[in-house]
Amino acid sequence: MDMGRESRHEKDAMTVEIVFALVTGVALAAAVFAVPWVLALAFGVTGSVKEGAMVGGALLGATAGVWRLVRVLRRFDAQRRMGR
Secondary structure, eight states: OTTOOOOOOHHHHHHHHHHHHHHHHHHHHHHHHHHHHHHEEEEEOOOHHHHHHHHHHHHHHHHHHHHHHHHHHHHHHHHHHHOO
């Protein structure tokens, strides 16, 4: 045993989990941002209302993406500590 050092398998699993968290976080952020964007296009909203919807969608999308990233990585860490 290498006394506390991570095996190659554990490092690979961590890399896969990080990439999974990033990809799903970006996908969720894009989906959340797309909702107000599509609604603004569908209803023909212009001017400051459209800008407000875009900024709100961007903020909500970024928040959702970061939330997903943190949630996936914390769940992975908890499972890793339990030995799964």
